[in-house]
Structures are given as structure tokens and as C-alpha cells.
Amino acid sequence: MTAYILAQQLVNGVVLGAIYGLIAVGYTMVYGIMGMINFAHSEIYMLSAYLSTIVLAVLVYWGIQSPLVLILLTLGVAMSMTALYGWVIERLAYRPLRDAPRLAPLISAIGISLILQSYAVLTQGAKTKGIPTFIEGVTRFGDAVNNVQISNIQVLILIIALCSMVALNFIIQHTAFGQACRATQQDRGMAEILGINTDKVISLVFVIGSAMAAVAGLLVTMNYGSFDFNIGFVMGVKAFTAAVLGGIGSLTGAMLGGIILGVSESLFAGLVNSDYKDVFAFSLLVIFLIFRPSGLLGKPEVEKV
Amino acid sequence: MDKSFFSLQEVESSYGRLPVLHKVSLQVQQGEIVTLIGANGAGKTSLLMTIFGNPRATHGHIYWQGKDIAHLPTHHIAGLGIALVPEGRRIFPAMTVAENLAMGGRNSVYASVDLEKILEMFPRLKERFKQRAGTLSGGEQQMLAIGRALMSRPQLLLLDEPSLGLAPLIVKQLFEILEEIAKQGMTIFLVEQNANHALKLADRAYVLVNGQIELSGTGAELLDNPEVKRAYLGSL
Numbered sequence: 001m002t003a004y005i006l007a008q009q010l011v012n013g014v015v016l017g018a019i020y021g022l023i024a025v026g027y028t029m030v031y032g033i034m035g036m037i038n039f040a041h042s043e044i045y046m047l048s049a050y051l052s053t054i055v056l057a058v059l060v061y062w063g064i065q066s067p068l069v070l071i072l073l074t075l076g077v078a079m080s081m082t083a084l085y086g087w088v089i090e091r092l093a094y095r096p097l098r099d100a101p102r103l104a105p106l107i108s109a110i111g112i113s114l115i116l117q118s119y120a121v122l123t124q125g126a127k128t129k130g131i132p133t134f135i136e137g138v139t140r141f142g143d144a145v146n147n148v149q150i151s152n153i154q155v156l157i158l159i160i161a162l163c164s165m166v167a168l169n170f171i172i173q174h175t176a177f178g179q180a181c182r183a184t185q186q187d188r189g190m191a192e193i194l195g196i197n198t199d200k201v202i203s204l205v206f207v208i209g210s211a212m213a214a215v216a217g218l219l220v221t222m223n224y225g226s227f228d229f230n231i232g233f234v235m236g237v238k239a240f241t242a243a244v245l246g247g248i249g250s251l252t253g254a255m256l257g258g259i260i261l262g263v264s265e266s267l268f269a270g271l272v273n274s275d276y277k278d279v280f281a282f283s284l285l286v287i288f289l290i291f292r293p294s295g296l297l298g299k300p301e302v303e304k305v
Numbered sequence: 306m307d308k309s310f311f312s313l314q315e316v317e318s319s320y321g322r323l324p325v326l327h328k329v330s331l332q333v334q335q336g337e338i339v340t341l342i343g344a345n346g347a348g349k350t351s352l353l354m355t356i357f358g359n360p361r362a363t364h365g366h367i368y369w370q371g372k373d374i375a376h377l378p379t380h381h382i383a384g385l386g387i388a389l390v391p392e393g394r395r396i397f398p399a400m401t402v403a404e405n406l407a408m409g410g411r412n413s414v415y416a417s418v419d420l421e422k423i424l425e426m427f428p429r430l431k432e433r434f435k436q437r438a439g440t441l442s443g444g445e446q447q448m449l450a451i452g453r454a455l456m457s458r459p460q461l462l463l464l465d466e467p468s469l470g471l472a473p474l475i476v477k478q479l480f481e482i483l484e485e486i487a488k489q490g491m492t493i494f495l496v497e498q499n500a501n502h503a504l505k506l507a508d509r510a511y512v513l514v515n516g517q518i519e520l521s522g523t524g525a526e527l528l529d530n531p532e533v534k535r536a537y538l539g540s541l
């Protein structure tokens with residue numbers, strides 16, 4: 001009996017963790033390159049839920065039926081739109097503060113968060129929105145009483161999340177842009193001396209991070225069906241926790257941290273108490289910040305010199 | 306306008322309100338080895354960095370092949386054929402030796418040809434090609450910093466105290482390598498505290514004191530100059 005519950009929570013946890021990971025990479029990439037927590041990142045995720053819903057509605061209105069086509073088109077549009085948001089936010093809110101004291105961009109980030117939330121309320125209303133499920137079906141392992149279920153939507157989430165992560169990892173590790181990105185992260189001034197336009201690199205990091213958040217936004221919306229202008233906050237803290245857990249600045253760390261957080265949170269919810277799962281996640285963040293701020297894969301500060 | 310290969314004319318720069326260079330003028334002709342010596346804090350590193358626009362020249366001109374480049378963004382300078390081996394090497398520690406070299410040659414069409422030559426010049430780098438650069442020894446990191454700069458096939462190579470912190474034997478090798486690079490036609494502007502080695506290698510030299518050029522002459526002249534002897538060569 002418990003073994004099945006455990007297995008079921010494990011499945012749910014991995015799916016949840018994949019989503020955390022998708023958002024966590026945005027935090028970790030920006031932190032790695034600018035040493036700044038982009039607190040507005042979770043609001044990009046929130047916006048992408050609205051964007052996805054609007055795009056889905058329009059596509060369905062146009063008579064597109066195939067779920068796969070719907071998802072891919074929505075993904076494409078939502079990713080490009082959030083990428084644009086990310087780009088604009090960096091230009092307006094962070095670039096002018098590049099040489100300001102560290103607190104300034106942080107305050108700017110909080111300001112942007114509030115603006116984006118108000119923007120969502122003003123244009124879309126404060127009520128909870130939702131979309132109907134358009135991918136049905138579950139696979140059961142086990143008998144009628146004791147079983148582990150995995151829904152088709154969960155499978156889809158895992159596949160899309162995995163593909164996005166693999167693609168991102170490839171870009172960072174094996175392309176000229178990825179190389180420029182890592183160089184900028186390690187020594188921005190030297191990267192400039194070698195001819196890298198680091199402002200452009202930073203812009204692209206925001207674009208990519210935002211696009212990844214859009215992937216998460218669509219997946220969550222498909223999975224849970226409903227959302228409001230407030231979803232960014234909790235998700236933001238969770239994803240940030242995932243990034244810290246894995247070691248902020250590390251891409252693999254963010255993905256790993258996401259899975260670890262998702263699984264442990266699900267297990268906690270299934271085995272201990274589901275009302276306190278958020279408290280559990282936040283406690284984990286606090287504990288890591290106190291005892292191991294460099295996270296699991298994070299490099300000790302010395303290496304940044 | 307200035308017809309020389311590379312020159313600074315009355316360049317001033319500052320960190321915030323703190324001035325660091327005062328009307329610095331100097332020139333480097335094609336094929337020359339020119340060295341700049343000066344005490345700690347004289348502004349040698351600042352001078353090289355000002356060439357790259359960080360800090361930016363607040364006054365004066367930096368001429369490169371007839372054009373004033375003092376106002377170009379930092380990332381445009383490398384593309385003009387000027388490369389820097391910076392103070393403290395500043396290699397990318399988490400990247401491999403291969404990647405560090407690739408960073409130097411990212412805009413060069415000769416990157417693969419030059420890579421072969423550079424690995425021949427620095428066999429240690431070849432042995433450690435796939436290793437993370439942060440794990441290299443100080444001497445190896447210096448070779449990597451030089452190799453990285455050469456990867457862009459520059460016309461002017463700027464070096465900031467490349468011998469700093471290296472064992473005497475490695476320093477000797479380093480100067481042999483610089484001589485070899487110069488023989489192949491490279492123009493070199495070398496900042497050094499190791500005045501003895503540097504002045505022997507150099508065609509011409511400048512002495513920087515408190516952000517101002519105090520003395521200049523051929524390497525041999527400055528080697529014989531009593532003031533230079535006293536201040537930079539240790540009284541003999």
C-alpha cells in the first residue's frame with residue numbers, strides 16, 4: 001500500500017520538479033552572469049500562463065483541433081512573447097543600473113514584479129482563469145486498488161521539459177554563444193577585451209530564461225487548468241529554492257535542484273502533510289541558505305575570483 | 306591625425322574622480338618591442354586598460370593605424386588587431402584550455418591554423434588541452450593567456466607583467482618566447498616590473514611615474530641611466 005503511495009508521489013514529484021527546474025534555470029543563468037536575483041522572473045512565468053491561454057483560445061477558435069499542433073504553436077508564440085518581455089525588462093529595468101550599487105537592481109526587480117502583476121490584473125481581471133483539459137488519458141500500473149498512475153499530460157510535461165533542458169544545455173555547452181555566455185559569467189571584463197559584446201550576451205540570457213519560463217507556464221496551465229495573477233510568487237520562491245539547492249549559477253544544479261525539490265515536496269505532502277508542503281519547501285530554502293549557500297553543485301566562492 | 310602605427314597623445318583617464326593617467330603620450334612603430342616600466346601603482350595596468358576603454362580616456366587620442374579609437378566600445382578593440390595578455394592572466398578557470406584558446410580566436414578565420422602553431426609553441430598546453438584551465442600551474446596559465454591573445458592573430462600584442470609570480474627559469478623561457486614571437490614580426494608593447502629583462506629585450510622604453518611618462522629612450526640607454534638603475538634595477 002505505502003509502496004504505491006510512495007511511487008505515486010515520486011512520479012508526481014518528478015513532474016513537478018521538472019517544472020521547477022524550467023523556471024530555476026532562468027534564476028540561475030541571470031545570477032551566474034550578473035550576480036543578481038531577477039525577482040521579476042516568476043512574473044514572466046505568470047504572464048506566460050495568460051499568454052498561453054489566450055493563444056490556445058485563439059487557435060481553437062480558428063478551428064485547430066490536434067492537441068500536438070495546439071501545444072507546439074502555443075509554445076512557439078508564448079515563448080517568443082515572454083522572450084520579448086524578458087528583453088524589454090532587462091533593457092529598461094536592469095541595464096541602466098549596471099554600475100549602480102547591488103541593491104538598486106534588486107529594488108528595480110521588485111518594482112517590475114509589481115508592475116507586471118498589476119498589468120495582468122488590469123488587462124485580464126483579478127479572477128481565477130482556466131482552460132479545459134484537452135489531453136485526456138492515464139496509464140495505470142498495478143490493480144484497481146493499488147496502482148500508480150501517470151497521466152498523458154504528465155508524460156507530455158516530462159518530454160517537453162526534458163527536450164527544453166537538453167536543448168538549453170547543448171546551447172550553453174557547445175555553441176559559440178554558450179561559450180561567450182560562460183566566459184562572460186567568469187570574467188565579464190576579459191570577455192569584452194576578447195571582443196564579446198557582453199551586453200548582447202546578457203540580453204540573450206534574459207531572452208532564453210524567459211522563454212524557458214514560458215514553457216513552464218504552458219505546462220502548468222495544461223496540468224492544473226487554473227491560475228490567477230498571483231501564481232508567480234509561490235512558484236518563484238520554489239524555483240529559486242531549486243536554484244539555490246542545486247547551487248545558484250549552475251545550470252545542471254538548477255535542473256537537479258528542481259527534481260530534488262519536487263520529489264521531496266511531493267513525498268512530504270503524501271507521507272506527512274500536504275497543507276504544509278510550501279512551508280516544507282521554504283524551510284528547505286532557509287536551511288540551505290544558512291548551512292550550504294553554495295548548494296549541491298555550486299562552486300565555493302573562492303573560485304569566482 | 307597621426308601616421309604612426311600606434312600612439313597615445315596626451316591621454317588622461319580616471320577612476321571616478323580619481324585621475325590616474327596624466328597626459329600620457331607614447332608611440333609604437335610596427336615591428337618594434339616597446340616596454341613600459343614603473344613602480345607599483347604608477348598606472349601601468351590602467352594605461353593598458355585605457356587602451357581598451359575601461360577606464361575610458363577622458364582626454365587625448367589613441368591612434369591605431371591612423372584612426373582615433375579612444376571612443377570605441379571595449380569589445381570593438383580586439384577586432385582591430387590589438388590583443389591583451391592582462392595582469393593576473395585572467396584566463397577562464399572553469400573552461401578547458403581548448404575553450405580558452407577558442408575564445409581568443411573566435412573572430413579569426415585563421416583560428417585552426419594558428420591553434421596548431423600555438424600548441425607547437427607551448428607543448429604543455431597541448432598536453433593539457435582538455436583540462437580545465439583553473440587547474441593549470443601559474444606558468445602554464447601565463448602561456449595560455451599568451452596563446453589566447455595570439456589566437457586572434459593580432460598586429461599589436463600588449464602584455465601586462467607576464468613574468469609576475471613566475472620562477473626565474475620560467476621567466477627566462479617566457480622572455481625567449483616573447484623574443485621568438487617578435488622575430489616572427491609581431492609588434493609588442495610590454496609592461497614589466499622585471500626591468501632588467503624587459504629593457505634588454507626592448508628596442509625602446511618608457512618610464513611611467515605617478516601616471517606620467519618621466520623618461521624614454523632606447524632599451525640600452527635606459528639600462529645605463531643612473532636614475533633607472535637606482536629606482537628599477539636595484540643599485541648595483
Ligand SMILES: Nc1ncnc2c1ncn2[C@@H]1O[C@H](COP(=O)(O)OP(=O)(O)OP(=O)(O)O)[C@@H](O)[C@H]1O
Nearest residue numbers: 320325343344345346347348349350351352392498
Ligand atoms: N579599478 C580601480 N578603481 C579605482 N582605482 C584603481 C583601480 N585600478 C587601479 N586603481 C588605482 O590606480 C592607480 C594605478 O593602478 P595600476 O593598477 O594601474 O598600477 P600599476 O602600475 O599597474 O601597478 P602594479 O605594478 O602594482 O600592477 C593605483 O593608485 C590604484 O590604486
Ligand SMILES: [Mg+2]
Nearest residue numbers: 349350351392
Ligand atoms: Mg599593474
